[in-house]
Amino acid sequence: MSFKFEKLIIWQKSMEFGEIIFNLSQYFPKDEAFNLTSQIRRASDSIALNISEGCILQSKLEFKKFLGYSIRSLAETVTCLYKAKNRKYITEEKFSEIYNESYSLMNQIIAFRNQIKE
Template sequence: MEVKKEVKKEVKMEVKKDNSFSRSFKDLECWQKAHEFVLAVYKVTKLFPEDERYGLTSQFRRAAVSIAANICEGYKKLSKADKLRFMNIAQGSLEECRYYIILSRDIEYIDQQTHDRLEYIINGASWKLNGYAEGISKNAGVKD
């Protein structure tokens, strides 16, 4: 008779608001929304003038990627302070992108419809990110 040993993997999980667990940053709604925004920014900035390649195009893309990347990095931090620091950096990059959306419209690189679509996506990301940061602040399951 063969005896099988049950091996339990230690997997870092965080409790979400609905009491389910996330195993990866990819499970976070704030990251999903931020990633959606990054993809939209890349698509839109492909149409920017070539002379903006190292200017607004680069800055806008960098700031958009920073939102999602800081959510990822903060997700794996163990202390509440570290997690919140990375979420705060993501929030700062998000606000930077809000300005680039306005600027892109005002210098006529994007039309009003594209502006509104980007605003809609970034507002969703902002709402989810703020909720996640608030949850970290209040969560007793995260070390101080």
């Protein structure tokens, strides 16, 4: 027995992505704990949270709306990554690696959303 969203590849990948961001942000300076660290963690966690929330007992139109929220949370996460790179909390290489993962995840969520017929 499992929830419907647990079978979705985009949910699984967004869960993994959230853990990558959590582990990355552990190395941000302590004075960022209530700012950038908190923000990037909440934004990245929100990707999977919105997928699961939209998947359960929602119309197809509502589900598509929640997938849009996930995409927005992903964009927020990427903006936080830019902040971390600009503040020298992460290297250019690490930024590029996670940026590419972000872009791939975004395209997968968009493709999934486009397949949902109302």
